[in-house]
Amino acid sequence: MHCMKGFHQNGGKQNSMKLLRIICRMGIYEYTRIPFGIKNAPAYFQWMMDTMFQDEILEGWMVCNFDQQELLALGPKFSGLSLEIDQSQVAALLQKPVPKNIKEIQYSLVFASYYRSHIKRFAHIASSLYKVCSKGVVFEITKERRDAYERIKHELTNAPVLILCDFKLPFKLYIDATCSQGLGPALHKRQIVDGEPRDGVICYISRQLKDLEARYGATHTELLCLVWALEKLHYYLDGVVFKVYTYCTALKSLLNMKTTNRHMLRWKIAIQEYRGNMTIIYKEGKGHTNAVGHWIMSKATQLRTLK
Structure with missing residues (x-):
């Protein structure tokens, strides 16, 4: 389910919607969905979201692992005191050769940027790769860009363990x-x-x-x-x-x-x-x-x- 329109995707009770009528030169109009600006709209929207995800929360207990020393969640590996990169997640990037087009460079940068908090001066290391993705720049893999790509892979495999x-x-x-x-x-x-x-x-x-x-x-x-x-x-x-x-x-x-x-x-x-x-x-x-x-x-x- 996509909630891209927010409150407008929530219907209200018919006896309440008549209170939201609008008078203009073209006549009287009445909302059929909850509009923005209503006092109780945020609370109702939050209740709807909580109800929608409740079944996933209840079913999640069936696949929970208790008494664990480490936990994988959204990519990083969590422990009691630290946060580190799961090397199995970055293995695909490490095995890739130097990108041959802009799309491959953009994919690699987006992936590596997810772990940029582990890499010191990531913006400086990847600056030459970001420049080649700019408009008006002729695509060419120079030695500087090749070294930058290899440097990023090296930093991902040797990234420090962050503390919580x-x-x-x-x-x-x-x-x-x-x-x-x-x-x-x-x-x-x-x-x-x-x-x-x-x-x-x-x-x-x-x-x-x-x-x-x-x-x-x-x-x-x-x-x-x-x-x-x-x-x-x-x-x-x-x-x-x-x-x-x-x-x-x-x-x-x-x-x-x-x-x-x-x-x-x-x-x-x-x-x-x-x-x-x-x-x-x-x-x-x-x-x-x-x-x-x-x-x-x-x-x-x-x-x-x-x-």
């Missing part, structure tokens, strides 16, 4: 953004394994930079990554205390700097609701190579503070 969320333990948001590779934040969490705390990955998210965003400096790109990560992961981070780890030394100073830049003002407003629960920590590493730019930005902030 426990809101009693602290979150860690790692910000990773570069002008060449786009945005690639990751959400981590401390997990108790065998009585010892360990860091585990909850999910990876990623996307490429738009044309205008690619012109931003390193520090602004890092701030954009933070804003986008908070927007995408708000269902994890709303109302909880968490730490943000960044390779950009000037990010913390940038948030406290007075500015009239419209992008900065909009981003600072978006972050404002998290400022009380968020702690930004500088993490040394390879991250950005624009160390001089970060130093100048931090010094400029100090001079403005002295003034």
